[in-house]
Amino acid sequence: MRAIGSLLTLLGLLLLLPAMRCQAQTANFATWENDTWFKTDRYYTNAVQFSARSREDTRGEEVRRWTNGACRLLGCSDARFLFTQHSIGQLMYTPADITLRTHQPFDRPWAGLLYAERQWLFLAPDEASLTTLTAQAGVTGRLSLAEPAQKMFHHLFDRPTPQGWDHQVGNTLALLVSAERRAAWPMLSGALAGDLRLHTAGHWRLAAGNLMSYAALGLSVTIGKHLPLVAPAPPGIVNRVGPLDTACRLHWVQCTLVLGAEGRFMAYNLFLQGRPWRDDPGVAPHRWVGELSAGLRLDFPGTRSRAHGPWFAQLRAIRRSAEFRGQAEDRPHIVSSLTLGVDF
Structure with a gap:
């Protein structure tokens, strides 16, 4: 199955974690997203990403000039550098029926992306706001290798062969830059019971590029x-609970629950509209898109060793509203996300 194949890829990436560890690193983790768990096997259908976070500030002169200039505009000039996150990944989109060889003009286009991403995070002096700057570069079309990846997994696990990749969004160099600000909302935060607390934070994000352009709240x-x-978006949930001080009431596991909501105004989406001025498949996008999410992070303090900190797992469920005209409104699209990693 596509889901099992993706999980094997995820576990393979996890084998690289010990080898990529360095003294300044804070975490290594791999994330797998798929919609099969909720029986909504369509649209945004699969993604795998491997990430490493480092406290070491390795920004070169040009990158430092760019991030400093962005922080002057965004009001984070006095914020301290928190960490850099390096990621590589692949994602794919398909229509609802992958067994059709013909073009499906009223369904989501076939599309894939193979990318590298770098994020820089800055924490305000009062630790109540967090600014994230992101730069992403990748390739779409056949260069993304989404077609052979999906076909290989379907062949290995005797699933129907995807037939429509000849109608995918074409090859291009895809670029995206974004800025996000998360800020704590003290008025909606406080103690629940004992040491158990509820923290609320709001965020905005602006993204621009030939991959996507949008604004989000x-x-x-x-x-x-x-x-x-305030903490980064999952899987950046931070839980510094000791082995005997846990919200789960168990000595061997620590728990953090995150609920989220986001609305976006989509100015452009290559995965839906195709490349500008090219003969790509495409559908008419909805400009306003929303999603609800729920995530649970589990830390396992007993897995700590001299070489690394505790391992963690995070599960998320994400329900997205219809992204294009013609998408079935009565069939909600829910994507599951599994992250496995280790802290240092």
Whole structure:
């Protein structure tokens, strides 16, 4: 099955974690997203990403000039560098019926992306706001290798062969830059019971590029113990609970729950509209898109060793509204996300 194949890829990436560890690193993790778990096997159908975070500030002169200039505009000039995140990944989109060889003009186009991404995070002096700057570069079309990846997994696990990749969005160099600000909302935060707390944060994000261009607003509610005022978006949930001080009431696992909502105004989406001025398949997008999410992070303090900190797992469910005209409104699209990683 596509889901099992993706999980094997994820586990393969996890084998690289010990080898890529360095003294300044804070975490390595791999994320697998798929919609099969909720029996909505269509549209945004699969993604695998491997990430490494490092406290070491390795920005070169040009990157430092760009991030400093962005922070002057965004009001984070006095913020301290928190960490850099390096990621590589692949994602794919398909129509609802992958067994049709012919073009499906009223369904989501076939599309794939193979990309590398770098993020720089800056924490305000009062630790109540967090700014994230992101630069992503990748390739779409046959260069993304989405077609052979999906066909290989379907062949290995005796699933129907995807037939429509001849109608995918074509090859292009895809670029995306974005800025996000997360800020704590103290008025909607406080103690629940004992050391268990609820923290609320709001965020905005602006993204521009020939991959996507959009503006987003959202909020998140985090429930756990000893939480920071504001934390990165999952899987960046931070839970510094000791082995005997856990929201799960079990000595061998620590828990943090995150609920979120986000709304976006989509100015452009290559995965739906295709490349400008090219003969790509495409559908008419909805400009306003929303999603609800729920995530649970589990930390396992007993897995700590001299070489690394505890391992963690994070599960998320994401329900998205219809992204294009003609998408079945009565069939909600829900994507599951599994992240496995280790802290240092």
